Amino acid sequence: MATRWGIIGTSNISHDFVVAINTLQQTEHLVTAVASRNITRSQEFAKQFEIPRAYNSYLCMANDTEVDVVYVGTLNEHHYSVSRLMLENGKNVLCEEPFCKNAKEVNELIELARSKKLFLMEAMWMFFTPAFITLKEKIDQGIIGEPLQIISSFGTPMPESLIHQRNSGGSILELAVFSVYMSQFLFGPEKPQIYGTCGQLTESGFDKDASVILKYSNGRISTFFSHxxxxLSNEAIVFGTKGSIKLFK
Amino acid sequence: MATRWGIIGTSNISHDFVVAINTLQQTEHLVTAVASRNITRSQEFAKQFEIPRAYNSYLCMANDTEVDVVYVGTLNEHHYSVSRLMLENGKNVLCEEPFCKNAKEVNELIELARSKKLFLMEAMWMFFTPAFITLKEKIDQGIIGEPLQIISSFGTPMPESLIHQRNSGGSILELAVFSVYMSQFLFGPEKPQIYGTCGQLTESGFDKDASVILKYSNGRISTFFSHxxxxLSNEAIVFGTKGSIKLFK
Structure with a gap:
């Protein structure tokens, strides 16, 4: 029997996710429901992808007995509450990045999922892209020697009003999350020392830009910029003693 | 009457400097002497450029009454002592970058030059290159909007023994000096807040690599890397609200 997916949020990333799911065998993965706070958007999304049920309430999704696992593609600020609601109602959860706004929220979700023996995962899709897999392989093969420095940036102009509206948690959570994961994936899992600075904050206290240095053991340093x-250059370069590898958008 | 130059040190940069001087009218600028601790190198240099006098002693240069101004192109560690010797003996001084190892030494030289009414300047040649002048012009014209972030790097593999031998003062003084000047030129003259880290130090306490964040007013940040x-990428990029400009080697 196919794994039955419920899609929460009708954002571009939800759109991409369903396109990807639909490349798989329907006997293995099937999208059976979609939920959005706006019923029109929910119904349009359902129509576009021929999804049987469209909801304007997350609770309806949580109560849908024909959904095994939900994909949470809402705005960042709702990731925690929606994931929590789903876990509480026995749904497995794949939550879009960034997971939550802080470690406390993430730990709460993990504990809840464990207590109910449910699947819970952050959709850090970057790890599954061919470019990223190749990067890791090349580094492991020693192509660039000993990797010692990562420099990565992700900056895209956004009006103040949109930053406020998205309420995403700032440029680090919205953009630099990829840099942080890449650093931890290549230089972790140890916890780095953090040397950082932010340019300016929004009225609601989110970082409009950040320049952060992460210092790992054995002289390894990762620096990232979000803006x-x-x-910005929107690329990541890993520099080693014998060469470097660049990932770009 | 021509300004009469004495060249101290027969390094590549001294070589380049004399090539440049020789493109000027000899009635305006004339190289009349060269000094190196090694008389063979000094004589070879003199022969190559048809310089009348070759010394193996800096004191001889200091006492040469037919030298108005000296160009100090020695290893970094001798910049201070040689410049001081020359100023004490009434010579004007153009000293190669980096000037000295710390502000105390620089201030001593400035005070000495002022007291004797002598010319003293650091040869930060970067400021006089067409690329740098064009960069400044474009930024002043508002081509990239408000410049908010500079990211620059200068890294080149060097054996530990050579780092020790050059005794240059580490990667910041040897390489990142250009990044620091560029930051101050574009975002200064205010003193930035410094957030920095070094990967590893040599036995003699010099930085093998550095990642430094300079925070200026109005959300302007300059980050540089030396290694x-x-x-590294060996480039400098200035990012503004309307675009960016890259300087590369």
């Missing part, structure tokens, strides 16, 4: 006011 | 163990 809502300027377009 | 003796890996080849």
């Amino acid at each position: 809502f006011k300027v377009k | 003796f163990k890996v080849k």
Whole structure:
């Protein structure tokens, strides 16, 4: 029997996710429901992808007995509450990145999932892309020697009003989350020392930009930049003693 | 009457400097002497550029009454002592970058030069290159909007023995000096807040690599990297609200 997916949120990333699911065998993965706070958007999404049920309530999704696992593609600020609601109602959860706003919320979800023996995962899709897998392979093969420095940036101009509206948790959670994961994947799992600075904060206290240095053992350093006011290089370069590898958008 | 130059040190950069001087009218600028601790190198240099006098002693240069101004192109560690000797003996001084190892030494030289009404300047040649002048012009014209972030790097693999031998003061003084000047030129003259980290130090306490964040007013941030163990991008990018400009080697 196919794994039955419920989609929560009708964002671009939800759209991409369903397109990806639909490349798989329907006997293995099937999208059976979609939920959005706006019923029109929910119904349009359902129509586009021929999804049987469209909800305007997350609770309806939580109570749908024909959904095994939900994909949470809402705005960042709702990731925690929606994932929690789903876990409480026995649903397995794949939550879009960034997972939650802080470690406390993430730990609560993990504990809840464990207590109910449910699947819970952050959809850090970057790890599954061919470019990222190749990067890791090349580094493990020693192509660039000993990797000692990562420099990565992700900056895209966004009006202040949109930053406020998205309420995403700032440029680090919205953009630099990829840099942080890449650093931890290549130099972790140890916890790095953090040397950081933020340019300016929004009225609601979110970082509009950040420049952060992560210092790992054995002279390894990862520095990343996120920015809502300027377009940065939007690339990641891993420098080693014998060469470097660049990942770009 | 021509300004009469004495060249101290027969390094590559001294070589380049004399090539440049020789493109000027000899009635305006004339190289009249060269000094090196090694008389063979000094004589070879003199022969190559048809310089009348070759010394194996810096004191001889200091006492040469037919030298108005000296160009100090020695290893970094001798910049201070040689410049001091020359100023004490009434010579004007153009000293190669980096000037000295710390502000105390620089201030001593400035005070000495002022007291004797002598010319003293650091040869930060970067400021006089067409690329740098164009960069400044474009930024002043508002081509990239408000410049908010500079990211620059200068890393070149160098064996530990050579780092020790050059005794240059580490990767910041040897390599990142250009990044620091560029930051101050574009975002200064205010003193930035410094958030920095070094990967590892040599036995003699010099930085093998450095990742430094300089925070200026109005959300402007400059981050630079220097490295003796890996080849970095060796470029500087200024990011503004409307675009960016890259300077590369």
